[in-house]
Amino acid sequence: MNRQWRKNGISLLVIVIIMALLTSACGGGASKGESSPSDNTSGDEPVKLSIFIASRATDEMYTNETLVWKEIGKKFNVEFDFITGDAKTMRDKFPLMISSNEYPDIVADAPSNFNKYGPQGVFIPLNDLIKDKPNLQKYLVDDKIAKSQIVNADGNIYGVPMLSAVRTSEGPLIRQDWLDRLNLPVPETMDDWYNTLKAFKEKDANGNGDPKDEVPFSTAGTFYLNFADAWGIDLNEDGRWMEENGKMIYTPIDPRAKEFLTTMNQWYSEGLFDQEILSRQDKDYTSMVFNDKVGATNHWVGYVASFNARPEVENIKGFNFQVTPPPVMNKGDKPLTSRQQQIVVPVAWAISGQNEHVDKTMEIFEYAYSDEGQLLFNFGVEGDTYTKEADGTLKYTDKIMKNPDGAAKALSRIGAQPWIGFRQDARYEKAAAVSEDAAKQLFYYVEQNYFRDPVPALKYTEDDFETSTEIKTQIDTYVNEMISKFIIGQEPLSQFDAFVEKVRSMRFDELEAIQNKAYEANKELMK
Ligand SMILES: [Ca+2]
Structure with missing residues (x-):
């Protein structure tokens, strides 16, 4: 019954999208005003990027003041226009966004949705754009298992997924x-x-x-x-x-x-x-x-x-x-x-066909896959939410670990572990485990490599x-x-x-x- 409804819902949606694409091809497409050329030396006006994304903390939605997003904003001279809500709200909003013909510049959602709507032109293929991005190339394309889990049937990659750190x-x-x-x-x-x-x-x-x-x-x-x-x-x-x-x-x-x-x-x-x-x-x-x-x-x-x-x-x-x-x-x-955990976690971010700052967006996507971006998205900002010990281990500060609402919530509120394409860090799993014993058990299968090749x-x-x-x-x-x-x-x-x-x-x-x-x-x- 439910399946039947969904089936019809999808067919209807497809029709709506085709109509929308036809309309915009006739010249009436959503105009976003004059775009400034993507030349962003400091001092320039920040580039505005709209982003459709679920906020991980249910009581504090992402803004440009959320620690992690603030860092990205500073680093890339961008100002985000957040279209956000909790996970359920955003799941419900997604089909409405698709049928509205107004696509935010960046969309974070399930890879299956990008593979579904990408070929219809809602999201752009990233294959060529990844070629000069060493981290995306290394972790997503050169890693055959990761690639097999994200590539669409048409051979295109439409979304950059989160990568898991621990297969256990x-x-x-x-x-x-x-x-x-x-x-x-x-x-x-x-x-x-x-x-x-x-x-x-x-x-x-x-x-x-x-x-x-x-x-x-x-x-x-x-x-x-x-x-x-x-x-x-x-x-x-x-x-x-x-x-x-x-x-x-x-x-x-x-x-x-x-x-x-x-x-x-x-x-x-x-x-x-x-x-x-x-x-x-x-x-x-x-x-x-x-x-x-x-x-x-x-x-x-x-x-x-x-x-x-x-x-x-x-x-x-x-x-x-x-x-x-x-x-x-x-x-x-x-x-x-x-x-085992799949390498590709089923959340990703993608670039819509209406994004006029594709190069800038790809720089951010690449950064999220870099070692520096990995630290930011897993740990936040050094000295504020984590410290680096002499032996290289990372420790969350009291701001996280002694937060009265718990470490997980504190991390969600600073924008860590967002549902986008970044590399989860094994050190995050260790730092966030309830005890050293629990962390040791979690990593035991990884150390012994007890995993059969994934299907x-x-x-x-x-x-x-x-x-x-x-x-x-x-x-x-x-x-x-x-x-x-x-x-x-x-x-x-x-x-x-x-x-x-x-x-x-x-x-x-x-x-x-x-x-x-x-x-x-x-x-x-x-x-
Ligand atoms: Ca007994």
Whole structure:
């Protein structure tokens, strides 16, 4: 229903845009007055740039006095005209802006929107403009993975995206103090995991005298699917298509999925999994964790690592969740996970077709990708919001760290970490982590390079996109349901072949063809 509405909404929009473009081609286009030539030696009037951007702090919208934007204004002799609001407001405003035919000079939004409206002329291609910009060239074009995640199907780059600094996202964590109490090593293989969870269940791992109150493994959400890393597949809804032997395959119907489900069903039926695992809500999950019941989990690594510093666990002697390597099948296998942050964060900024100061704008875009710009957008201004220690580490000042509303809010208010194209800084993650232990855990996967090569970011023609979304939605609904049923034993694994047949009957061939067509096109695009 909702999808149908959106589909019609988009078609209508496209018509509005075509009408608007026709009108402006007839000479009635939005006039912006005489533009001064982009010669901006100091003393000249500042260049005015309108910018459509969501403000990160919901209680303090960006202005030319916001610390970070003030710095950019001074450095480039520009004055911004901010069209801003909180994220939701700006999401709602975006289609209205598009249909108004009045485009701000700079627009910050999702790359998918730039790739959608760029080819219609709303945003300009940046490929040629990037060529003499060394930082944009280095981090966005020469980095093949970053490029593949931003380039449009027509080969153009329409938006400069934010780049993430830390690939760590999800992973298994285990109570190190429980392992110590039972004198067990950190589990590596799936067999180790089985034996460890079994011991947690049977041997009073929390040491309270009651051998029956432990929940060996729990989580909130579908993170338990990440045990499939041991089989080299990803069964999460957003990761089911993967590249193998030169084509795209669908993991849920692969024989490895059957092995995974068989194991998970065994664990569930033997009580190693939380019996409410399919519906466990975060509130109840954390409540069990903080009551010393949960021995192992899989979740956002940074989130669970921060539990060790929570006041709720102060009374649990030795409480210590530690991230472990992704599980492997056989001892000696290289641990790898499919779960990771994409290099390209899905926010970007772009130049509209009505911007009369493209060169100046590109200088700002380039600056945001430079080392100096990276410091500004991650840390603010030296001496004011951060200091540099003798050993080179960066520390936020008390203005940030002791802000009564919290460091995150203080940073948002100065304009740090804006939703634009800049390079996030790993030092920001370290400085902003709740503790050294949490930072160490977050960087452990990065240091060990436990990440499988990311799946290519495929682009589709509009028709293929609509068709594949339609088929995918139906198949995913069915697959989600069946994965759940197989795990809790509501459907026997002997039905796996029937399940595969059923998936294949749901226009799967069509979907598979679209995926592989997009995959081949992507290979061409990356040449
Ligand atoms: Ca116990």
